[in-house]
Amino acid sequence: MTAERTRLPNRRRSITEKVETPTGACHMTVGFGDDLRPREIFLRPAASRSGSAMQFLADDAAILVSLALQYGVPVDAIAGAMSRTTAPDGSAAPASLLGAAADLLLTCLNGGGNCHD
Numbered sequence: 001m002t003a004e005r006t007r008l009p010n011r012r013r014s015i016t017e018k019v020e021t022p023t024g025a026c027h028m029t030v031g032f033g034d035d036l037r038p039r040e041i042f043l044r045p046a047a048s049r050s051g052s053a054m055q056f057l058a059d060d061a062a063i064l065v066s067l068a069l070q071y072g073v074p075v076d077a078i079a080g081a082m083s084r085t086t087a088p089d090g091s092a093a094p095a096s097l098l099g100a101a102a103d104l105l106l107t108c109l110n111g112g113g114n115c116h117d
Contacts, residue, residue, distance in 0.1 A: 003071045008039055015108070015115055021100040022085065022093075023047075026058075028101050030108050030115065031066075038075060038105045040066035043097060061098045065105075075105045 008031065016029040024047045031040040043062045048054035068078060082099035084092040094100040108115035 005067075006033060006039060006070045006072070008033060008070070012039075017104060018046075019100050019104060021045075021097045022095060023054075023097050026097055026100065028104055030104060032108075032115075037069075038108050039069050041069075041101050041105065043101060045097060058097060062101070065098070065101065069105075075102070075109045078102050079106050 012031050012033065013036070014029055014031040016027055019026050019028055024045060026046060027044040029042040029044075030038050031042075033039040041062045043058040045054055045058055048058065065078060069075070079099075079102035082102050083095040084099070085095040087093035094103055
């Protein structure tokens with residue numbers, strides 16, 4: 001069986017949010033398909049420089065998640081696969097930049113935040 005990739009329109013809705021992660025602040029952009037489902041992400045860690053190893057890692061991780069979304073992998077499956085740590089209030093929190101991105105995708109999928117204003 002061959003999976004079909006959902007091609008994105010050249011112009012599409014997106015939102016950018018600043019999120020605090022275990023590795024510091026990060027600007028995350030979520031791009032949406034015509035069905036308003038998250039279909040791509042871009043990650044810009046605030047503390048990393050263009051061309052740094054951290055930025056390359058963030059770019060590569062965002063590409064992998066974006067491809068998974070475009071091939072139909074459910075957002076909750078991606079978020080559920082991410083590592084968690086215990087937040088100061090005792091709740092489960094993302095343990096990484098990519099985990100925080102997956103949580104933002106879930107928020108967008110569920111209509112929360114600024115995703116569908």
